[in-house]
Amino acid sequence: MPQPSVKIQKIWLDDDDSFFELNLDFCTGHCSVNINIFTDNEELEKLREGVMDFSSFKQKEFLWTAGEDVENVSHFLSMRFFLYGNRGYVGVEVTADNKLESPYSVRATFFLVTVLSQIDDFTRKLGSFIKGEIYELESLIQSFEQ
Template sequence: MTQPSVKIKKIWVDDNDSFFELSLDFWTGRCSMNLNIFTDNEELEKLNEGVMDLANFKQKEFLWITGEDVENVSHFLSMRFFLCGNRGYVGVEVTADNKLESPYSVRATFFLVTVLSQIDDLTRKLGSFIKGEICELESLIRFFE
């Protein structure tokens, strides 16, 4: 059974619904990771627009970064979406760091490979997520097991 590689869920929202905490679950088939991040719709909109541009062939690669890769911050997440070859494959390089103290710290870099239609699925669901129509989403079914 195929399982989505990315699950995003709102776990806390401020009083104005403008700032929230997300729980992101990544699954590659070989490893899994959970990362909680604080963000807002503006940051998610940048992700959605960049991924949409990639899906529409306006660019061959898109890098989205949230947080900073320095000490004393809440998180670091980098997602690089890129076209693989000419058959409609899309690679996603994920680098995630929860910035917690040892022994709870986790830093991982891994890749997901999917198809272009899954990128369309992600942008559609992310758009609904940003509008507040849904509070969680699952997307990016892996192409290779």
């Protein structure tokens, strides 16, 4: 059975649950990256709304970033959703940088290829995640054009 390419888990919450740390695990057939980021529901809602607009064809592509791609920050994560080919496939370009010092630093850029229905599944689960109905999310099963 195919495994989800994206797993998100809340690993730390502040006292009023408005700010938290997430563990994101991305896995493709060729690589896997695990990164922790600090964020809040407002930023996750921007991700959800942007992906929903993309999946309903209101945008040709959507880019979401967390953190900054500069020195002296805790992380950088970028997810770009775009149409891949003309058969209903969606590409997701992921760039993850943990911004740690060598030898612990990791920077990776890779792509996931999935179908539009998986994008809808992702936004539905992300909505439940934001509402606090679930604390772990698994989604985006990969598809490959033959």
